[in-house]
Amino acid sequence: MTVSLHAVSALASPDMRRRILLAAGAAVILAGGVLLVVNRDTATEQPVKEQPVTMRVALTQSRVDEVRRTVAIAMNNDGPAPITVEQAELQAPSFTGVGPIRVDAPLPAGGLRVDVPVAFGTGICAGDELAPRSAASHVAMRVRTADGRVHDVRLALPEHDPILDKLLGLDCRQDYLDRQATFSFGPWTQRPGGRVAGSVVIKRVGFTGTITLREFAGSILLQVLPAPLGARTPKPYAVLRPGTDELTIPIVVDADRCTPHVLAEIKKPYVFPTYVSLDGGEVLYTELRISDADRAAFKPVVDACAKRNVVS
Incomplete structure (x- = not known):
């Protein structure tokens, strides 16, 4: 006679399981995590299924993560005992692999969340797709339980994880634009009063049609406006016509929006959002490229801002 281990194990009471097995002509012994079922014909040994680790994971991204090109793996321990995550890896096939990292993340029992930041690499883009979907991704971990x-x-993330979809789309749109044109700053001239004059330069790379620079904006700290009209400058700010390879827009950079709160909380001092379109198509987000020379030119502006906000 054959006894169904699955059916017996589904019963609520251990004593009831023993009585049913005995009634069927079988004996049951539970020792050392092994269930031994003996019937009239054979003796079979089957391991009890263990679940030493019960966890949930998800991805989040803060402003600091954005600057560092990281995401946070939000980990929850839903098991009955504390555990420690010693190694973590974001396995995302749509991004260049960055490999596992060593961590020391104790997770108490009861579902308390602990975030572990990890790099996600660079999006792998196919052709000119501007809204790609990320492939199925996982989080792999090495976990130590209380018994040592x-x-x-290895836990699956949601299909087409929204964070990974967003990051892949940003990288692929930027990759596409980089193959069409560049948007950067030109030479700088220091001005009195903690300002600096320069230019935004559009250079054609591969796109032969019309490139429209609809708008650019300052960072949280620095205000960037076209000269000489500033905020009254009509939009779009510039149009690079076919047959012309480069266009320059005069600008002035100042720290008029600088406040003590901004200085204390700023996470992205040199991120300058820019919005462009090609041949009148979809408006695409990019950022003005920043060089070491640009950072050096901005330093007196930032220093003047800090000096004005020193509390005496």
């Missing part, structure tokens, strides 16, 4: 044993855990 180490377990390899």
Whole structure:
């Protein structure tokens, strides 16, 4: 007679399982995590399924993560005992792999969330797709349980994880634009009063049609406006016509929006959002390229801002 281990194990009471097995002509012994079922014909040994680690994971991204090109793996321990995550890896096939990192993340029992930042690499873009979807991704971890044993855990992220979709789309749109034109700053001239004059330069790379620079904006700290009209400058700010390879827009940079709160909280001092379109198509987001020379030119502006906000 054959006894169904699955059916027996589904019963609520251990004593009831023993009585049913005995009634069927079988004996059951539970020792050392092994269930031994003996019937009239054979003796079979089957391991009890263990779940030493019960976890949930998800991805989040803060402003600091954006600057550092990282994401945070939000980990929750839903098991009955504390665990420690010793190694973590974001396995995202749509991005260049960055490999596992060593961590020391104790997770108490009860579902308390702990975030572990990890790099996500660079998006892998196919052709000119501007809204790609990320491939199925996982988080792999090495976890130590309270008894000292180490377990390899691999948990799936949601299909087309929204964070990864967003990051892949940003990288692929930027990759596409980089192959069409560049948007950067030109030479600088220091002005009195903690200002600097320069230019935004559009250079054609591969796109032969009309390139429209609809708008650019300052960072959280620095205000960037076309000269001489500033905020009254009509939009779009510039149009690079076919047959012309480069266009320059005069600008002035100042720290008029600088406040003590901004100085204390700023996470992206040199991110300058820019909006462009090609041949009148979809408006695409990019950022003005920043060089070491640009940062050096901005330093007196930032220093003047800090000096004005010193509390005496």
